[in-house]
Amino acid sequence: MCGVIGIYSDKDVAKELYYSLYSIQHRGQESCGMAVLDGDDINYKRDMGLVGDVFKEDELSQLKGNIGIGHVRYSTAGGSHSANCQPLVGSCRRRKLAIAHNGNLVNANYLREMLEEDGYMFQANSDTEVILYILARYYKGDMVESLKLTMDQIKGAYALVIMGEDELVAVRDPHGFRPLVMGKKGDEYIFASENCAIDILGGEVIRDVEPGEIIIVKDGKAKSYFYSENYRPLKKSCIFEHIYFARNDATIDNLNAYEFRIRCGEILANADGDINADMVVPVPDSGWAGAIGYANASGLKVSEGLVKNRYVGRTFIKPTQEEREIAVKIKLNPLASVIKGKSIVLVDDSVVRGTTSKRIIKSLREAGAKEIHLRVTSPPVQYSCYYGIDTPNRSKLIASNHSIEEMTKHIGCDSLRFLDIEGMLKATENKATFCKACFDGEYPVKKIDKEEQGSC
Amino acid sequence: MCGVIGIYSDKDVAKELYYSLYSIQHRGQESCGMAVLDGDDINYKRDMGLVGDVFKEDELSQLKGNIGIGHVRYSTAGGSHSANCQPLVGSCRRRKLAIAHNGNLVNANYLREMLEEDGYMFQANSDTEVILYILARYYKGDMVESLKLTMDQIKGAYALVIMGEDELVAVRDPHGFRPLVMGKKGDEYIFASENCAIDILGGEVIRDVEPGEIIIVKDGKAKSYFYSENYRPLKKSCIFEHIYFARNDATIDNLNAYEFRIRCGEILANADGDINADMVVPVPDSGWAGAIGYANASGLKVSEGLVKNRYVGRTFIKPTQEEREIAVKIKLNPLASVIKGKSIVLVDDSVVRGTTSKRIIKSLREAGAKEIHLRVTSPPVQYSCYYGIDTPNRSKLIASNHSIEEMTKHIGCDSLRFLDIEGMLKATENKATFCKACFDGEYPVKKIDKEEQGSC
Amino acid sequence: MCGVIGIYSDKDVAKELYYSLYSIQHRGQESCGMAVLDGDDINYKRDMGLVGDVFKEDELSQLKGNIGIGHVRYSTAGGSHSANCQPLVGSCRRRKLAIAHNGNLVNANYLREMLEEDGYMFQANSDTEVILYILARYYKGDMVESLKLTMDQIKGAYALVIMGEDELVAVRDPHGFRPLVMGKKGDEYIFASENCAIDILGGEVIRDVEPGEIIIVKDGKAKSYFYSENYRPLKKSCIFEHIYFARNDATIDNLNAYEFRIRCGEILANADGDINADMVVPVPDSGWAGAIGYANASGLKVSEGLVKNRYVGRTFIKPTQEEREIAVKIKLNPLASVIKGKSIVLVDDSVVRGTTSKRIIKSLREAGAKEIHLRVTSPPVQYSCYYGIDTPNRSKLIASNHSIEEMTKHIGCDSLRFLDIEGMLKATENKATFCKACFDGEYPVKKIDKEEQGSC
Amino acid sequence: MCGVIGIYSDKDVAKELYYSLYSIQHRGQESCGMAVLDGDDINYKRDMGLVGDVFKEDELSQLKGNIGIGHVRYSTAGGSHSANCQPLVGSCRRRKLAIAHNGNLVNANYLREMLEEDGYMFQANSDTEVILYILARYYKGDMVESLKLTMDQIKGAYALVIMGEDELVAVRDPHGFRPLVMGKKGDEYIFASENCAIDILGGEVIRDVEPGEIIIVKDGKAKSYFYSENYRPLKKSCIFEHIYFARNDATIDNLNAYEFRIRCGEILANADGDINADMVVPVPDSGWAGAIGYANASGLKVSEGLVKNRYVGRTFIKPTQEEREIAVKIKLNPLASVIKGKSIVLVDDSVVRGTTSKRIIKSLREAGAKEIHLRVTSPPVQYSCYYGIDTPNRSKLIASNHSIEEMTKHIGCDSLRFLDIEGMLKATENKATFCKACFDGEYPVKKIDKEEQGSC
16 A cells, blocks of 8 residues: 655656656555665655655755655555655665565564564564664675565565666565556656656556566666566466556556456446436446446436545544544545435445445435445455455455445445456456455465564 | 635524635635624634635634625635735725625626726725725615615626624626525525535525525624516526536535536437447546536447546646646546446546546547547537626637537547537536526626726 | 835846745744735635745745745734735725735724724734725725725734835834845845745845835835834834844844844843852753853853754644643753752743743753753743734732742742843943843823734 | 653653653754664664654554664754664674764774774764674673673763663663763663653652763663773763753753853853943853843843744745845844843853854844943863764864954954953863863864764
């Protein structure tokens, strides 16, 4: 639940990092940062807050350096501290390193304990520090070999950008859980969690970084290495990126998020067959694509039945208990004139805890909706993610311990239907192979840690 | 291009003002403020910035008072100064007054000169100060009579909320250009520029304040007066509120903005007849409703072809000339996989200067669109608005001095069609009578001033 | 309790205003502002806070204009609101005016009521707005005549800098209560509440503005006018400026504050005769000069017995009741090793309420002082000031309702002596004639208002 | 050039840390921080800025914990980055540690290289991280043994407060270069760089932490250990703390700073014999005590000849080259009326580069001083400090490469005299033994590193 950027250029990159971080702001709003290589030194700034608030013009112009990496971080429970801002910057054996990470290790705690046993001192609370320390331990100048040794140790999901002495490195874990795209703009190399960061710079997307791949850009040239020729597991691209997390304009592992979402809606509508309703209403913003797909296939019209306040962001006074409903309505206000007396198909991209759905349906009923048929364009989330999506503990996943009937009743809708796993896979059109562990519990990599480290 | 709120309650209203101002934030992002009546005193805070940034929890709890008014202000050229923040608060004849205003007078300069000739000193640069001074001159305790005398003088568009000694007042100009809605929540009275501000408090919309109406809430009761029984011109509700400015959930003068926008799209599609295109693409966010209407009527599918960055707000580093295109793409990134090689109907709610359309079309072409047919769900804007919509000088209105062919070429689309005035009126379903001067130059009230005062 | 600056130059003055406001920051820490004349326009910025915090480099460079005025404002009870920031800027009869004021009118309320009766609307809560409105009423282009008419109306203490269309004006009330100094730097004219503001710009002090004088700088030349040839009362320079308020380097009406303070200490010591004590201890910072004078005359040594924390400023967490003593000690910590077991003469410049003295003496006793003889280098403050010094209501002046014996007991010292009025006058060496109403109740101008307006 | 605080209590300590950090703010204005032990967790906040700006009331109340340490950091060249804020907080072998440090190691680089060779990754640029990592390597639960092993490695000056699992630790290096005082308030233990931090909490100073001493407070009791019984070098208390750095109310190693400074002035005056001058003028603030001493002994009167602006702090617009003199005068304005035509003895506590003295003397001359005899109440600084005082490189120390005659000419005074080393030692009254390496180059601990690490 983070985003990373890496840029290798022959001129200052801070401004480009700024623009590209801005474009992937949806991947993390808690903190952000960038580090640039200025000769032998690394200049950096990182802080809590949005990209537009953290970086001011005069500071950007002081962040001199033609190689740089950047990061936006999602707000995860417990780990909200400036010490967790990235990129991490450090030096080891007189070599400077900076690293930014998106993902989650399944053995971070195990590794951390091991390192602590060896006398290492951890100053933050994130997987990233674990990766950095292991890499530092191995790194004596040969980045590829050090990374291979590091990748031998770290298990789980990671997309990394690393800045070494005169090189920019991009790494994707052997299963390719988390996205990482490579682009070019003239002689400049750009790596990013999503292609929009390359698009907005006027760059061209070249390809995805491959599972297990290490790309090193140095002396103006990019070279590709692989963690291991022997260990090349099937790609396990995270399907939840396509369902919810990525922007509609993201094309990750050949699959475009928007088109996939449209197809999910269509397949769900077809599964529904004839439904007796007046209109399809999306839960904004992420339900729109699925709703359009559903409408296309069902012949129903899509209508905006919930108006989203575009200014609800980070600064909002904490509502008291009795004001909580006000806070919900500020975010999403039912469009009463449209839905009053109507039977609606409410389309959302996913249901995790069920609490938001419950509140939305309550407010729609109060605004006069006659019938509400909730349609979810993804399967029931029944298992926690170990690979970086911030799903809660299984016990809090409504689908893990309730039947469809129970959920219908709990959420308060008139009917409820999820897209099934088969349908979802059909919607991918086999563009890639995917991790779908949150739906079926088939974890490509076993969880090793008991407690949670702060993922990113 | 502003929004106002007034609340009369028997308990503190600052928190409710906060929530309701938050909900009409789209009506003005430059500055905001609120004033509350605390016994004989008026407490207030106003500052540059968004509601969520200006008001902090501890300050709100210090703004004691059970009657209050609030304001959000739009950033208009030249007038960006904290002295223009509202509500204005003052005292005259030992009576305290606070006022918040949405609209624009056509004789503000004339009146100001007259008042200055009489030795009045103006400290800000807005119509509102003119209104306040005239009201103050007349006001010796009888609010209704003073307001009638004031309304004799001020010409143009205004929706006002005023806080007197123990009363809350709502006023709408005799043509009813600008919206003002009245609601109740229990014994509490709420006035707001848009109904969403009443909805989110859990209140119920009662009705629109009528053109020329003065509603005074005092001693827990609301009484209605009219400026004049003799002068009751036809209602001239601003059609541009429905086309662009109001939120989709706004119902102003009986017409719901969303439904109107849908119908505009449908009527435009019907006028188009068969169009040879692959899909309908809205310009987000305001083009969505029209695009859905167009799609419904044309049988084409609506597709998201432009992805909007939800975090582009006020803090953004000023791009250099060569970065200007980056800034456009950060705001709206074409969804290349969807539009590549496709013939698209691009739907926008209005075209004013034509510069944004031009940039969007350029970026769509670069992303591979084959044909782009721009469809605008309102007529060509050919005349400046004198009543509070921030349209530029006529010379900058592309439609005022270009034919359709010239515009097509200038903007760079393959074809261009506007909804005609007749179609637009049809879409209103005669729910009210409207001011459409920006389209046909038939100004209900003649402009008197030569120079511009800061509207609001 | 404010400070004003005016600069007339042929180049931009914002930076110089900044430096000079910084130098008179001690005259007011609540808010500050500056206004500069840019052709026909007045640019300005004013805000709550210290000069160094309010003005940033990029803003200063945007405040273009070669004539300018500035203001620092003291925090007075009740009036702490950004609406009271100065300079006030306004326009009347298409003429722009800006004004900054130090002083207090004795008939501000009376005038305000009169103006309100005529329908004027007041937006702030300060004398300054009253002055501005009266001036505006008269002003039709002839500044001198308008000012004379204005001065006919306003009674009390005022030092004003005014910026008109192409002129800078400095005005001092007919008694010259508040200081106003005129300086030059090359062709540039500088007016300031204290000479340090001229010194730091490298300018030269020319002279004090005279009581009743109006100096107009226009077309590069300064011309002097007088309010009235007939009404030329004796100068009544505020003695409290010299006792406490002005900086040690201030020379106001020929009297240097530091030298005066030294002499006050000497005269007090001589009055004391032989005192059985080990050392003289000043209450920092304002007690130092008097303590040195006392030490010089008494033959005792001066010792730092209280250490002041240089960082205690505006941002400090409000202490709870039980932490209040901590807060006092943070500000002034007794130097235990110096005072332990010693008999000390504690010298302060003035005693107003007596509460600070009481707390200091308590902490000195806890630190081991054997005897504490409080010596005050000014007479007992028995009357409120109506002319701009922020003394409290008479009932809160300890000397107005307690005998020396009672005060000694209340404050907790072993003995207490004030400089008498005669001694104080002797210390002035007849350099000017002074207002000493706070000591003897002989008010040069009678108070007309009952309630208080916000002075400045 | 930093300050540390440690508090062990049975109730929350954040508020007390706040007050005590406020009182030692003079030891460091760049950044500050505190860490408190909350059960198994360490809560902390650290940021750039002054104590009063960094900590807000609501945050303090969230920093729950009854053991805590705090830090203020001085701005040293190159190391101005938030990553250098202290306390450092980390975990190792599942044990949490926090550390705050005042001092400078002479072998930090050597140790860091060694650790980096072992694969350790450094994230900041300070000695403190080196100490933390070494301690972490040894620490398996026995704090005393780990500290002894750590102290075997680290050479130089350090006063440390450390927070372990349920204990507060205070450590002073074997020479006792940097100060560290122990106090009690009821059952509460307080450690601080200066006693004022204990005074203001109402606590009582118990004693200095001894050179080489390790004091561990645990289970409500304090136990003392020593680094080594065999290695007990002579105490080398930093004399420069007494000359300049500590507050006047500091009593470090039995010597009170104020009394010492007075004596230095007296001894210097006696060495001077009869001097033909009108007055003694201190360079504020640090020259006051020496000036008083000089005046006492010489029979001359002390006069304030330079007025210091109390508001010159961190926020000040960078002056251009030609404005540099303005900036000097804003800080210190000559009191012209006092010094004009006078022959003055200007007393300063120390001369390092000579640039400030030069500028002050220039401005005094411009204000009319006839003769200026500069008297420095400490010996010429000829050697850089390796133990934490931020003296520049030898080449920039004016006394290291200029004779008295040359300095007199360069600085621009009429005569110049320093206190000699013998006189300085006499002024200490043998209250302790001191490090005076900056004056005589006799370094108690040899410098090992070539480059500089960021001291603290």
